[in-house]
Amino acid sequence: MLDWEVDRDALTAPAVARNRDAILAVLRRVLPADGSVLEIASGSGEHAIHIAAALPGLTWLPSDPEPEARRSIAAHTRLAGLTNIRPPLALDAHASAWPTGRVDAVVCINMIHIAPWSATEGLMAGAARVLTGTGLLFLYGPFREDGQHSAESNAAFDVSLRARDPEWGVRDLEAVAALAARHGFVLAERVAMPANNTSLIFRRAES
Template identity: 50%
Template sequence: MKRHAPATARNSEPLAEVLAEELPDRGLVLEVASGSGEHAVFLARRFPALDWQPSDCATDALQSVDAWAQEAGLVNLRPAIALDAAAGDWPIDSADAVLCVNMVHISPWQATVGLFVSAAKLLTSGAPLILYGPFIEDDVETAPSNLAFDQSLKARDPRWGLRRVADLDALAAAQGLQRTARHEMPANNLVLVF
């Protein structure tokens, strides 16, 4: 029932270091597209003053998240909830931060639109929407490995692929959000904070 994502072990610590700068001291963090659940456990353990709400749209992911959570036994890690980023009716009313790791490029653009629209409704003023993953920047040369990854994603599903940061900035602006930070991460990834 527990799934394992090898990249999680590699990126958890660098991600946590950035999140220490960007997350609030207290409150509820909604993690959208929690996948295996390994990040949720790692980050809930790392930030014990924050309540962690994992979510995913896939039943097997929800089962994996809850299996990892049950094993960890953390009081600040809530049971996973079913949440489709593209849907307009999220099963949560508010959050003090929204975190989305490695979803934007492996989902249709509509999921990213839904993420920004719903996050803008959930978050209070100044609360962050934080994205992690590979992106394309107009003014920065894209690593050859990221270009190859983009092509492999599009071959698997033409609706997938690395997103342009400029498109995300425009989507954010349309929802009253603005990018406040860009952090370079290992393996040609970025953390973008809106």
């Protein structure tokens, strides 16, 4: 009965299997060898499992505002038998205080385009509060650059997102970088990813 309940709660997002190795390749290079990583909007938890299994020196702190997602994260963690993943946090990026201590990195995969812009504002403010030193903020997803989509498929995706919710949509990389700068981050690197996505690596500016 217990195994059936665990399997039932463990959600699957098909996109994860397509992009997780490419994301891991970047994170393996830019994350510290040890320390704590807070993941915002962990969703099903499949990215957390994949990355934490490959980088055992890191303590992974998954989070999501949705109870169904947190149940899925916990189920995947139990199934994987990993000990470097903490119980999922009930965390909304908008919140003025996050239920976590200081962390060495913040990771956010495929969130800012399926949330209102205020969530990106909350993400930047929250990351600035919790990151230690010149800690890293990693974003992954589709972005526009110079007002243009990188592919017709991204343009169509943007239209579909805005049809679902006018506050959603593919974000302008320049606007994201400018918002990050207002919170003390510099864009250290951008990495072109498969399927017309991009990884953005921000670091807190030296004080």
